[in-house]
Amino acid sequence: MEAVVTLPFAQVHVRHGRLSIDNLVLDDEVLVRLAGEATDPVKLVGDAMAIGARVLDREQTAVHADYVKAELERVGRDVDAAFTDKARVVAEHFGRKVDEVFAPDAGVLSRALERHFSDDSSAAVQHRVRAVMEEVMGRSREELVRQFSSAEGSNPLAGFQRAAVESIQGAAAQQHTHLREMNATLETLRRDLVELRAEKDRLQQVAAEVERGTAKGRTFEEEVHEAIDRLALPQGDTCEAVGDLKEATGKKGDVVVAVGACGGPSQGRIVFEAKNRRLARPRALEELDGAMAERNADFGVLVVASEEQVPARMLALREYNGDKLVVAYDPEEEGSPLALQVAYALARARVLMARGDGDGIDPAAVRDTAERAVNAMEDVRRVKQQLTGAKTQIDKAAEIVEAMAGRVRGHLDEIRVLLEAPGAPGAAAPP
Template sequence: MEAATPLRQPHVRTIADRLVVDGLVVEDECAVRLVREREQNGDDPVKVVRDAVEIGARVLDREQAAANAEFVKTEFEKASKDVQQEFTDKARTIAEFFEGQFAAVFGEDDGQLAKELERRFGDGSAVSVQNRVREAVAETLTKSREDLVRQFSAADDRNPLADFKTAAVRSINEAASRSDATQRALLQKLGELQKELQALRDEKEKLEEVGAERERGTAKGRSFEEAVFEAVDRIALSQGDDAEAVGDQREATGKVGDIVVSLDGCNGPARGRIVLEAKDRRLSKPAALAELDKAMAGRSADFAVLVVPTEEEVPAKLEPLREYNGDKLVVALDPGAGTLALELGYRLARARVLMKRSDADGIDAGALRSTVERALAALTEERRVKQQLTGAKTGIDRAYELVEAMAGRVRGHLEEIDALVRPADEAPADPVDQLEL
């Protein structure tokens, strides 16, 4: 009988990081079909088998890991149940122990804490906190009271405030003495101030009388135009001229020209006419000259005079008592300071008008001009003296202000005297009851 040829046994081994399969026959229907189909499709059967082994290895590894995890989970749950049971038993034992200890310490009736609190804070306990505190406070208050009485006792030589009390009494006596001396000095000073105040009152009355006398020349409520007319009328009558207020009378060119003077109008036919325009505001030079030309044309006058209250109202670039164009003149008139400037301007205008007439050949123009210049110089001197008087008036007004200031200081001294002599509990005096200064 022929001996049987032994079959080659499959052999699988690992070399380094490789797996070597030798003589392995796989009879799995699914594996055979898969390799046959891939081979028929032109794929490499070796590659297909290699992929099947690699994929199968990964699947087996994953399944093994899942199986291991499930095993660990099962074992962990088993151990957890054992630990939980053991922990529950121990926790119960510990809870019972602490419950007993808590009852022994914090028990409502027989607990150690309740007994200790009763002993420390109970009213019937001799060692209670409040009783000990009460005794300590009483002892401290008694000692403090004794020390305080000893500190303020005048009979005790050890009193540290004895020197202070002596110094305080001495200072109070000295302050009282100084206060008495100060009050006597203030009363004496008050008498002197009252005398000075009476003298200042007398001086004030004199100044008021002088001011009233100075302002008496201009009646209250009278307009500047009326004051100018009264002054011009008085000057014209002394020359035999006739002055007429025509400010409300309309001529062909209007109402320009407030006063018209007919020269020698009181003795017969007028030898000339002068028109005066009163303005209480400042005009420009062109406006002033145009106003005077319009007044001469409207009133048929030979000479025009512009009268303003003070030199501040003299038109710009014009000077008072200076002729312009041979038939115009500006005069600054202060009704309360005299009419000398107006009288000089009137005489100058009158002379100019009379010199223009045919019957004025006997008039010496040179002598007239010289006389006018001397009159202007005298008027300038009069203004300088008046300015000096104005300065003196300013000084008097300043003295009056000083009087008022001194009166205020006197009131302050009176209030200080009242405050010094008033008792501490007395209310301040009503201002209406104090001396009127």
């Protein structure tokens, strides 16, 4: 049997993930002490080696990390220095290039802008654009002038021009004709205007004469006096025109009737105020009061020339204040004296009843009869209005018939002219 040879050095082998150590002698005091005290020295030695291996591994890792960190710091410093130098060089290079391009006076960009956009440069963009536009516009104007000045069919406005010229010439001729007609019309209107002005002056003179003093309404006053005189005489009353006779305070009152004065003393006085214009209600009452006071009358009657001249808010043949009334009398209207006759009768009855001289008079019967007379007069007025409207319609119908007859006569004249035209059948041969 061969003897085991003990090697003088330790052998460490790693096989299949396991560590094998031969002839290993350790003289660590702590390890020797712990192994001597341990019940299983082999396990203790294995644990100690495992723990020591881990400690060594961590120490080596830390050493490696410090080394790597130091190397990285060194490399970073080197790179930083190199980058700083390179960046400075690049910045200086770009600064020079920027100065070359953007320098205010000698820069490439400034020179290019000066060359392409300066007003002093012949190659400036605006000059070239202006030249191109002038050339294009000149050609366009020439083409337009050539196209629109042509009278041929190539000119799109040739027909319009001819039509416009013809229309303008026709309008000028028509306007000339109209001007001649207008001049003739204006001459006629001028003559009519002269005549109207003369007529207006004459009417103004007449109106001024009417408005002046006691001559105011003289014609109408005279007609009222004549109508009242015809009503007063058959009843034994006297009628006197007093428009020109001045009393103590004035000349108000145009006609004064003395009731019963033909056969004895007067039993009362009635004053008539004739107005050929419309008065306001207060003015009308004031005129009647003044006339009654100046003429010492018991009753006042305002006589106006038409229904339209009855004062506002007053009615014809309606008593006011028991001693006044208004009546419309148109001398040219048929039946108008009837209203004046009713007013005269009402005023005369009121005077007689107020004086008490009519003892045999039945006031109620007189009042009732007067009311019936006024109502009948209202019916007369209403019928007259209806007759006036009917007459107006009849006049219009007559005008329409006359116009139709005129058209018929015109057609007959046209037929006669057609029959007498040369070449018409039956026309007389020329001499």
